[in-house]
Every structure is written in structure tokens, then in C-alpha cells.
Amino acid sequence: DVKSTIRRAYGEEFEQARQTEPYRRLEELWQAKAAYVERAEEACVKAEELITAARHPAVAPRETASPGGYVSENHAWENINVIENDFLRVEVDGGQGGIVSLVDKTTGREWVGKGSKEPFAGYRYDLYSARDIAEFMRSYGLFLQDWFVQDFGKAGYPEDSEHVTAFARDFGIDKVTWEGGASLTLAGGRLSPGGSGYIKVPGQQIDIIFRLSGAPWLDIEYRVSNKVATPLAESAVVSFPLNLPKATYRLGQTGSVIDPVRDVAAGANRSLWCVDNWVYTSDDRYGLGIIPVDMPLVSLGSVGIFEFDPERVPGGSTVYSHLFNTQWGTNFPQWLEGDFTFRVRFVPERGEWRGWRVGAVQHALWDVANDTTRQAAKSTRLPERGQVIVLPSGWVLLAVRPRHDGEGAIVRFWDQLGLARTLPVSILGPVSEVWKCDLMERPREQLQLVESALPGYVTVELNLEPHAVETLWVSFARTREDGEG
Known part of the structure; x- marks a missing residue:
């Protein structure tokens, strides 16, 4: 809290004040907070670079x-x-x-x-x-x-x-x-x-x-x-x-x-x-x-x-x-x-505004989401390329990550358009179950799996309210190649 930490100085006194202990302590605090964010950004950049390098051979x-x-x-x-x-x-x-x-x-x-x-x-x-x-x-x-x-x-x-x-x-x-x-x-x-x-x-x-x-x-x-x-x-x-x-x-x-x-x-x-x-x-x-x-x-x-x-x-x-x-x-x-x-x-x-390509902002998120979903479903031998989660226009992907307390992936998205409608979500398989969850990620309703028009995908449908935030738990099926049934 600046008001209880320093006496403000201006003009030539400012640089002199920066050499005093209260000013140095305050600047060190700001630098520590910035370093925390920078470390998180560096980790994210490294992850994106690894994902990109694995999927797209480098071309100078x-x-x-x-x-x-x-x-x-x-x-x-x-x-x-x-x-x-x-x-x-x-x-x-x-x-x-x-x-x-x-x-x-x-x-x-x-x-x-x-x-x-x-x-x-x-x-x-x-x-x-x-x-x-x-x-x-x-x-x-x-x-x-x-x-x-x-x-x-x-x-x-x-x-x-x-x-x-x-x-x-x-x-x-x-x-x-x-x-x-x-x-x-x-x-x-x-x-x-x-x-x-x-x-x-x-x-x-x-x-x-x-x-x-x-x-x-x-x-x-x-x-x-x-x-x-x-x-x-x-x-x-x-x-x-x-x-x-x-x-x-x-x-x-x-x-x-x-x-x-x-x-x-x-x-x-x-x-x-x-x-x-x-x-x-x-x-x-x-x-x-x-x-x-x-x-x-x-x-x-x-x-x-x-x-x-x-x-x-x-x-x-x-x-x-x-x-x-x-x-x-x-x-x-x-x-x-x-x-x-x-x-x-x-x-x-x-x-x-309802017709615009909000997906343009998600250029990096989709790659991370696809890789995360493959990690959650790594025993299902998903193809190396292809979008794992397919949402219709107007829906914004917020997060995809492995489930903390079990197998599968957690997917969260929200409606940008503010329109009540039925949402088809296509997921690259093999998928065994999809559950609609509350915001605490607790399963509430199992959704029916329907064969998708997209080869290799299954589709689930949700009836949603305007600006709804939805969470799904996706469980992936194991194959005989993985030593299961």
C-alpha cells in the first residue's frame, strides 16, 4: 500500500528518494510480482513451442x-x-x-x-x-x-x-x-x-x-x-x-x-x-x-x-x-x-457483432487444448493432427485440462452470442462417456453419444441458456491395442 509506505517525491528529489530503503523495498515488491507473472508466461511459451514443434516441422x-x-x-x-x-x-x-x-x-x-x-x-x-x-x-x-x-x-x-x-x-x-x-x-x-x-x-x-x-x-x-x-x-x-x-x-x-x-x-x-x-x-x-x-x-x-x-x-x-x-x-x-x-x-x-470470428483470438488456445485433451486421452491413440474439440461459431473455449480426480478431460466453454439454443459439441474419439457438470466439475447429467458427421468424432447436444458457461467431463475409451477388453 503506497500511502502507508513512502512519502511521494517529485522532480530531482525523486531519484534521490529511490535510493532510500522504503522506496527500494517497494520496488522490490513490484519486481517480485512481475517476475512471478513472467515465469508463468515463460512456461506457457515453452509449452506452446513444444506443441508446435511436435506437430509442425520447422520450416525456415x-x-x-x-x-x-x-x-x-x-x-x-x-x-x-x-x-x-x-x-x-x-x-x-x-x-x-x-x-x-x-x-x-x-x-x-x-x-x-x-x-x-x-x-x-x-x-x-x-x-x-x-x-x-x-x-x-x-x-x-x-x-x-x-x-x-x-x-x-x-x-x-x-x-x-x-x-x-x-x-x-x-x-x-x-x-x-x-x-x-x-x-x-x-x-x-x-x-x-x-x-x-x-x-x-x-x-x-x-x-x-x-x-x-x-x-x-x-x-x-x-x-x-x-x-x-x-x-x-x-x-x-x-x-x-x-x-x-x-x-x-x-x-x-x-x-x-x-x-x-x-x-x-x-x-x-x-x-x-x-x-x-x-x-x-x-x-x-x-x-x-x-x-x-x-x-x-x-x-x-x-x-x-x-x-x-x-x-x-x-x-x-x-x-x-x-x-x-x-x-x-x-x-x-x-x-x-x-x-x-x-x-x-x-x-x-x-x-x-454476433457474426464475427471470435475464434481468431484463440489461435494459441486451440493448440494447447488439443494437446491437453490428447494427454488426457493418451491411451486412446488419437491422431497426431486434427482438432479434438469442435464447437459451433459463437462459443468460446475457456479451458481444457486433464481431470484432477480421475481419467478423462474437463472442457469448459461459454456462449458469446447470448442466445438460447441447442449446442452440438463434436469430440474426437474413441469416447466412452460425456457428462455435463456443474462449475465445481461434479458430474450431473450423462449425455447421449451420437455418431458425428465428422469421421472419427462423436457428438453430444446441450440445451443452453443465453451466455451459459458449460463444463463437460469427457471420458475416453481404451482400445484392444492398449491391452483392454
Whole structure:
């Protein structure tokens, strides 16, 4: 708890304070928490690499890199700032620091909104002033008690501080192509210092990588290097000013999908949302999903940091995917430094949200789920390739793992569409039993096995309620080859 641990210091005093025991102890605590998460991520990455290596023999990509690494946009190589596949065409501008054209070839739709001062998919950095913080506390709080000021404000914050907004610009461009894909790297972008006195944009270098494969989506990676710590409140976001004048939104959240205009309780926050995998926006004709892979916080129409208006109607045509911020005064790091990586997936679509490919976000989960199910059924000699669990569109796989207290696998999924209907689930066999379970994974109802239209699969059917979360226990049959009956 920061408010009971340190006395906040600003300006030149900040670096001096960081050498004291209370500050060092606090930073060590933050580092320990980060290391715990990093170890979990490393274990997950290793598991995914082993799974991929076992199923897909390594093939070295045939790369055609630009000579000398970074090249300017007027290099003789034609279209150095453009990549495309069968679905998308992406054009970037290193000077502006973002995408200047993103065309969905299947519809002809240009997704980059014109007239915005913010670069599309660009890196935006803000420092917040004492006025920003004071106005937020007055709008959000009723009694400005000490604990409230410490948790939602910044005690001792410099009163003459200024709000500074900066964008990463003036990048070099590097283009790489290989069989089945291509990437563009905006490299070496920096933020120009602004303000006066102690108000100075902290040093940091930005690289943005845009990747296309054979799929109908764009993967974007943001690398922040050598970020310098500051005690001032800060945020970094990715802005997507869309060519969608009458945008409506849906936010994927755990076990539900919400409309931020109609589904937010009276008096509640209408500026920031944590999403479970995705934001979808459309005008009923065209739509797209934005999937923040590593960071769940998003906002619509404005950045949302130090903003609170209970009467606000979320809208506008700009989506902000948040990379980091230091607004909150408790249980979060109060300054950030070092190197960071963030990923976003951009999925153009057609129509309203119920028709979109939410499975695009599950590219890694399916491989892990298939391998886990094979592990649970390893004595059944399942084929090395092929999807073990097949769900209809609109259902999201949450988890697959071996059963803790017996043989078989536990499978959990939920309905993204919010529609009551019958769900057929196909499972690669041989399968002996499938049970519908409660959330504690206790078997409640044995389901009838029906031969599937998919060769080698069996199908079970469930009658489900809107946004249902369902759990199945799958028991696999042993074969004569395994020494059984």
C-alpha cells in the first residue's frame, strides 16, 4: 500500500528518494510480482513451442529483408511501406508513426478515419497535470478524505504541472517478406520532450511491428525500450481513429457481452473498461474486432484516464487500447521503467457483432487444448493432427485440462452470442462417456453419444441458456491395442 509506505517525491528529489530503503523495498515488491507473472508466461511459451514443434516441422521462412536493415521511405525498393495478403492491404508512414491506409480487400472498406490528429495504430503518451487529477477527484469523490486522496490522487503533486501529450514519430521502416507472410517495422521512434521545468517527457524508444500472414487479420506489436521512470501520472495508449461515423460497440467480458451505452449501471464508470479478449464495433454493414492480447483496458472516444462523468454516453469513432498507466494509487506500480512488449490483433469483419470470428483470438488456445485433451486421452491413440474439440461459431473455449480426480478431460466453454439454443459439441474419439457438470466439475447429467458427421468424432447436444458457461467431463475409451477388453 503506497500511502502507508513512502512519502511521494517529485522532480530531482525523486531519484534521490529511490535510493532510500522504503522506496527500494517497494520496488522490490513490484519486481517480485512481475517476475512471478513472467515465469508463468515463460512456461506457457515453452509449452506452446513444444506443441508446435511436435506437430509442425520447422520450416525456415524465406526472408527478403531490406538491405542494410532500416531504410527510408524514398528508398528505391518499391512499396517499402506497404504489405498485403489476400485479405488486407496495409500502408504505413514512418514520419507520422502509424497506418495511413488499411483496406479490407474482401469488402473494399478503408478502415483508417481521415481528419484525426492521432496516427492510426500509433503510440500516444500522456503526462497528467495537477488540474487533471483535481477535477477527477471532485467529480468522482464525495468526501475528500486522506485515504481517498492517496488512492485516487497523488499527494504533493506539483501544482504547476502541465498536461503533455506526445506521439512517437519519425520512425525508420524495415520490410521483411517470407513465404506466406510479411511484416513492416517502424523502428526507433522517439517522443519529443515537452513542457518546462520538471515537466519533461521521460525517455523511451518505440518500435511498432505490423505482421500479415495468410489469415484475414493484422497483428501489431509494440515494443517500448529503455523507458525512464517518472513519479508523475502517465499513460500510453494505441489510438484507432476508425472510418465508421455511426459506430456501435460491444465489449466481450467474462460470461457476457455488454453494450456500453445501455448496459452500464447508473452512476458507474463510463470511461474505462476491462474486456475479456475483444472489442467489436460496427455500423451493421461493416464491423471489426480489436483484440488486446496482453492488456485488457480499453476506452471509447477519449483516453479516459482521470475522467469520470456518470452522464457520459460512450461513443465516437476512436477506440483506445491501453498499454499502461499509473493513475491508481494502491496495489499498482507508481512508476514504470525498462522494456515492455504489447500485442493487438485487428480483425476486419462484416455486419453486427454476433457474426464475427471470435475464434481468431484463440489461435494459441486451440493448440494447447488439443494437446491437453490428447494427454488426457493418451491411451486412446488419437491422431497426431486434427482438432479434438469442435464447437459451433459463437462459443468460446475457456479451458481444457486433464481431470484432477480421475481419467478423462474437463472442457469448459461459454456462449458469446447470448442466445438460447441447442449446442452440438463434436469430440474426437474413441469416447466412452460425456457428462455435463456443474462449475465445481461434479458430474450431473450423462449425455447421449451420437455418431458425428465428422469421421472419427462423436457428438453430444446441450440445451443452453443465453451466455451459459458449460463444463463437460469427457471420458475416453481404451482400445484392444492398449491391452483392454
